[in-house]
Amino acid sequence: MRVITQQTFGGPEVLTVVDAPDPQPLPTEVLVRVKAIGLNPIEALLRAGEVPPLLGPPPFVLGWDVSGVVEESPRTWRFRPGDEVFGMLLFPKPASAYAELVAAPALHLVRKPASLSHVEASALPVVGLTAWQGLVDLAGVGEGDRVLVHGGGGGVGHVAIQIAKARGAHVITTAGGSKREFVEGFGPDEVIDYTKVDFAEVLRDIDVVLDTIGGDTVERSLGVLRPGGHLVTATAEDDAELIARYEAAGMRFSGIAVDPDPVGLRGLVALVEQGKLRVHVQETFPFEHVAHAHRLLDRGHLRGKLVLTV
Structure with missing residues (x-):
């Protein structure tokens, strides 16, 4: 071969x-x-x-x-x-x-x-399982939750939007101006153009933030969560100082490192077959x-x- x-x-x-x-x-x-x-x-x-x-x-x-x-x-x-x-x-x-x-x-x-x-x-698989394990397994996203997905135009982001919507959440996502129309095609309720608007200034009472961007995006997401809200990140899972800040503010902080998961894969397949995920x-x-x-x-x-x- x-x-x-x-x-x-x-x-x-x-x-x-x-x-x-x-x-x-x-x-x-x-x-x-x-x-x-x-x-x-x-x-x-x-x-x-x-x-x-x-x-x-x-x-x-x-x-x-x-x-x-x-x-x-x-x-x-x-x-x-x-x-x-x-x-x-x-x-x-x-x-x-x-x-x-x-x-x-x-x-x-x-x-x-x-x-x-x-x-x-x-x-x-990698992007789908990252989004599934973050939103479903860790955060337990469900009906009526307000979910912020950072980087909605990326691999994980565009799948995460659809998973959260399929579970009944109100989904907000960030995307640059050139990606706005692309991201809107996956059904988010709101799209924030981060080149024009600071998400941290316009959002509040978010139940779950899914981050794949890293940097100060993770730090600034603390201010948009409701009391007891949950930040799930694939970029800063080992940042002890950041974890301590979230916990001191009464928030949950979860880092995700994706792993093989046939249950999650079958969950993704079910959404595909229902026409809720592409x-x-x-x-x-x-x-x-x-x-x-x-x-x-x-x-x-x-x-x-x-x-x-x-």
Whole structure:
């Protein structure tokens, strides 16, 4: 099979396509013929060596989000050859998903609904599970809650808007001027253009804030929460000083580090099948053009997700 690997940290040009032995599934694992690979910003940071190396030093193969077809399921009852599946594999451990074949725990996969293409399915797991675990598992968002989603045009943000709406919340989101129309297409009740309006000056009595931006956005969100409100962040989960400030103000502070979750994946699938959730793919790239895709990841400010097709 072919994989995308790198021998050193660096820019997108370090990513190269090479031949490698086919992986061999262990008991409880399946071998998946990959059709599409969802790309995530953390992969660009890992490639460049800009974050603590989850995968160790190079050489390594990036990637966690895949959609494909089961080729072998030798010792698991969960899937059979020919089943179309998708999921987030092994995160944060190495899954080597930038590949034509992956061996993956069957428990980290679910059946792909017919209404999702492989491209769309591969784009959903990391962002979908981050939003689901933050809003549903941690915050318990429900009917009538006022929810603020920072960065509504991003991968996590545009999915989070839809999850919160599906659970009956009043959803407010922030987005830059050029993304306003895009974000409005996902059904928020209010969109705040952060280039013109300071959310901290116009919002109050928010039940839940979901943050994927970081920086002073997390600090300034303290002032918009109602007494006992809940801040869920994917960017500052280890900031002890910030946690102490929230707790001293009588607020809840939760950091989220996404993990494989078949229950959450099935929850996302249910929303897809009900027509309440869609994932936006900004652009797809052939497997061999992974460096072009990573250049876009490096620039940031994406609308939704980028995907490699295999």
